[in-house]
Amino acid sequence: xxxxxxxxxxxxxxxxxxxxxxxxxxxxxxxxxxxxxxxxxxxxxxxxxxxxxxxxxxxxxxxxxxxxxxxxxxxxxxxxxxxxxxxxxxxxxxxxxxxxxxxxxxxxxxxxxxxxxxxxxxxxxxxxxxxxxxxxxxxxxxxxxxxxxxxxxxxxxxxxxx
Amino acid sequence: xxxxxxxxxxxxxxxxxxxxxxxxxxxxxxxxxxxxxxxxxxxxxxxxxxxxxxxxxxxxxxxxxxxxxxxxxxxxxxxxxxxxxxxxxxxxxxxxxxxxxxxxxxxxxxxxxxxxxxxxxxxxxxxxxxxxxxxxxxxxxxxxxxxxxxxxxxxxxxxxxxxxxxxxxxxxxxxxxxxxxxxxxxxxxxxxxxxxxxxxxxxxxxxxxxxxxxxxxxxxxxxxxxxxxxxxxxxxxxxxxxxxxxxxxxxxxxxxxxxxxxxxxxxxxxxxxxxxxxxxxxxxxxxxxxxxxxxxxxxxxxxxxxxxxxxxxxxxxxxxxxxxxxxxxxxxxxxxxxxxxxxxxxxxxxxxxxxxxx
Numbered sequence: 001x002x003x004x005x006x007x008x009x010x011x012x013x014x015x016x017x018x019x020x021x022x023x024x025x026x027x028x029x030x031x032x033x034x035x036x037x038x039x040x041x042x043x044x045x046x047x048x049x050x051x052x053x054x055x056x057x058x059x060x061x062x063x064x065x066x067x068x069x070x071x072x073x074x075x076x077x078x079x080x081x082x083x084x085x086x087x088x089x090x091x092x093x094x095x096x097x098x099x100x101x102x103x104x105x106x107x108x109x110x111x112x113x114x115x116x117x118x119x120x121x122x123x124x125x126x127x128x129x130x131x132x133x134x135x136x137x138x139x140x141x142x143x144x145x146x147x148x149x150x151x152x153x154x155x156x157x158x159x160x161x162x
Numbered sequence: 163x164x165x166x167x168x169x170x171x172x173x174x175x176x177x178x179x180x181x182x183x184x185x186x187x188x189x190x191x192x193x194x195x196x197x198x199x200x201x202x203x204x205x206x207x208x209x210x211x212x213x214x215x216x217x218x219x220x221x222x223x224x225x226x227x228x229x230x231x232x233x234x235x236x237x238x239x240x241x242x243x244x245x246x247x248x249x250x251x252x253x254x255x256x257x258x259x260x261x262x263x264x265x266x267x268x269x270x271x272x273x274x275x276x277x278x279x280x281x282x283x284x285x286x287x288x289x290x291x292x293x294x295x296x297x298x299x300x301x302x303x304x305x306x307x308x309x310x311x312x313x314x315x316x317x318x319x320x321x322x323x324x325x326x327x328x329x330x331x332x333x334x335x336x337x338x339x340x341x342x343x344x345x346x347x348x349x350x351x352x353x354x355x356x357x358x359x360x361x362x363x364x365x366x367x368x369x370x371x372x373x374x375x376x377x378x379x380x381x382x383x384x385x386x387x388x389x390x391x392x393x394x395x396x397x398x399x400x401x402x403x404x405x406x407x408x409x410x411x412x413x414x415x416x417x418x419x420x421x422x423x424x425x426x427x428x429x430x431x432x433x434x435x436x437x438x439x440x441x442x443x444x445x446x447x448x449x450x451x452x453x454x455x456x457x458x459x460x461x462x463x464x465x466x467x468x469x470x471x472x473x474x475x476x477x478x479x480x481x482x483x484x485x486x487x488x489x490x491x492x493x494x495x496x497x498x499x500x501x502x503x504x505x506x507x508x509x510x511x512x513x514x515x516x517x518x519x520x
Contacts, residue, residue: 001183001186031264050294050295050296054296057306058302058306061310062336062339063306070332123295123357
């Protein structure tokens with residue numbers, strides 16, 4: 001049943017991702033993105049990454065998707081609640097996507113994937129936290145500084161120039 | 163936890179089909195069905211207490227009055243039943259200019275958000291549907307579904323009041339998630355776990371081992387958390403999204419009948435979830451306040467329920483005594499008062515933990 005559920009989640013992710021691109025209403029695309037992100041969170045659970053799945057829920061659905069919906073609603077050219085979405089340069093986009101697909105397929109097939117046979121770890125959060133505070137402390141702090149800089153920059157830019 | 167228990171029970175009951183996938187599905191669906199029943203019964207109970215508490219506090223004559231015809235049933239006990247029947251037999255109206263699919267989706271989305279949070283709520287020592295490693299984090303995560311549902315409800319109604327309500331609620335919930343999250347970070351630092359049962363296990367041994375009495379900063383953290391979740395559940399004094407005097411009924415203006423009932427029920431279900439999280443994180447969950455006295459699994463359910471319902475009572479109490487805030491006061495309270503104090507608390511408690519030694 002676990003395998004069946006996996007295919008179900010994968011199908012949900014891909015179908016809703018296709019809807020994000022192909023739907024002709026902007027808000028529907030944003031809502032379809034919600035289901036895509038939800039599906040990705042489900043896939044993380046299959047990789048035993050429960051903490052990352054939680055982060056996905058909190059940051060991508062609770063933060064970024066809400067921000068996108070806010071962005072759509074705060075655009076000043078709203079005449080009705082049905083905002084249309086158009087796809088331009090479909091030919092070029094198709095060619096780029098096709099070659100990207102080939103590239104990703106090659107990466108997937110050529111990479112010597114690290115495979116583990118050990119059982120599911122009892123707690124991933126503790127390991128993630130320990131590694132972040134010891135081995136990866138420098139990247140962690142660098143990202144914190146970058147985000148702080150972005151935050152201050154956004155606050156500065158959103159103030160009206162005097 | 164409970165899912166595994168039911169699955170093992172089914173396997174032992176029918177050994178010839180042991181390990182069957184259907185058993186696993188049954189084991190997952192049974193607790194969910196029980197939850198739906200619980201939410202419905204709890205909904206009736208809490209609506210009744212809301213009516214009663216409000217009449218005691220505001221000295222209302224209707225629900226308090228004596229004699230036949232003034233209230234439904236003895237002590238007005240049938241009032242929630244009458245309300246429920248009224249809501250379910252009302253006509254289901256979808257406005258002609260509304261965005262129909264999103265209008266239908268929004269109540270489902272908010273109810274899914276409320277229902278899925280219940281999965282990680284520890285009702286007792288053994289009674290928790292899934293004892294996740296990331297329990298408390300998971301509840302915060304699925305709680306964010308409500309934001310999207312409220313924006314959708316406001317937008318798809320194609321009504322100015324509804325849109326204002328939806329936008330206000332989204333801004334409010336996103337803002338108050340931060341102080342609530344920061345407060346829970348402090349709890350996670352003290353218990354050094356995200357698992358609900360481990361957080362409760364840390365608080366074993368009576369009243370003074372509860373996290374709220376762990377160090378001098380914790381009562382402040384608890385108050386910040388409680389006020390923030392009050393704002394997150396859109397309760398008065400933070401009910402700006404549906405303030406009747408300005409916005410008719412906010413994001414639920416266009417909803418009627420069953421769909422309105424689902425919004426209503428989800429709000430009360432969310433109240434239960436946040437109260438249960440507060441009870442778990444600060445008030446010892448199912449632990450007895452008297453160390454080993456009255457501390458069996460059955461009493462555990464009693465203690466958990468008492469703490470949760472006490473916090474729900476406080477929410478109702480606040481609703482009928484405190485007037486509504488203005489929008490600027492709401493944002494001022496969150497960004498300029500709670501977040502600085504919350505961040506200071508994280509820092510202070512971190513030093514406290516290091517000095518005390520774990």
